[in-house]
Amino acid sequence: MFTGIITDVGRIRRVAATDRDRRYEVETSWDVASIDLGASISHAGCCLTVVEKGEGWFAVEVSNETLSRTTLGTWREDKAVNLERAARLGDELGGHIVSGHVDGLGRVLAIIPEGGSHRIEIEVPVPLRRYIAPRGSITVEGVSLTVNAVMDRVFGVNVIPHTWEVTTLGRLAVGDQVNLEIDMVARYLARWQETA
Structure with missing residues (x-):
C-alpha cells in the first residue's frame, strides 16, 4: 500500500527487453542498501517489485499486461518517474490509501x-x-x-x-x-x- 506522497523523482537509466517482457533500471537518490529485493515501489502510480539493485539504482521487471494498460510502455532512458516506497504500519498517512494498481x-x-x-x-x-x-x-x-x-x-x-x-x-x-x-x-x- 502507498499514500500518494512522492518521496523521490527517479530516472530511467536503462531499458531492456527480457524473456520476461521488459526491465527498467531506475536511478534514485534513496539509500539503495535500505531497499530489499522483492520490495514494492510505486513508479508513477504503478506498483512494481525490485528484482536487482546496484550503487544508486534498482531494477524492476514489467509484464506485457502492465505495459499495455499504463504509461510504462512508452518509457525510455532518461525519463523522470515519480517514486514512492510502500507505507509501513505506523507511517503518517499524508495522502490517501493507494494500492498502486492503475485503473x-x-x-x-x-x-x-x-x-x-x-x-x-x-x-x-x-x-x-x-x-x-x-x-x-x-x-x-x-x-x-x-x-x-x-x-x-x-x-x-x-x-x-x-x-x-x-x-x-x-x-x-x-x-x-x-x-x-x-x-x-x-x-x-x-x-x-x-x-x-
Whole structure:
C-alpha cells in the first residue's frame, strides 16, 4: 500500500527487453542498501517489485499486461518517474490509501496557471468517470490529489507549487497520457451498490 506522497523523482537509466517482457533500471537518490529485493515501489502510480539493485539504482521487471494498460510502455532512458516506497504500519498517512494498481489512462486537456498553483484538466475513460467526485481523492502519476471539479468525462485538480516542483507533474504537457488510480473507497462503494 502507498499514500500518494512522492518521496523521490527517479530516472530511467536503462531499458531492456527480457524473456520476461521488459526491465527498467531506475536511478534514485534513496539509500539503495535500505531497499530489499522483492520490495514494492510505486513508479508513477504503478506498483512494481525490485528484482536487482546496484550503487544508486534498482531494477524492476514489467509484464506485457502492465505495459499495455499504463504509461510504462512508452518509457525510455532518461525519463523522470515519480517514486514512492510502500507505507509501513505506523507511517503518517499524508495522502490517501493507494494500492498502486492503475485503473486507466487519462489525457491532459489543459494546464492553467492559477496564482502560484496550476489547474490540470484531465479526460478519463468512460468506465472511470462514475468513481470520480468533487472533493474526492484520485492518484495521477502516483501523486495523491483532491478532485476540484468534475464535468462529464473531465475532472480538474489544483497542484500547489511544492508538488509542481518536486514531482513530474510540472513536466506534463497538453496531450500527455497519465496513469490514474481511483479512490479505493469509491471503487468498493460502487461495487457494493451494483450487488446490493
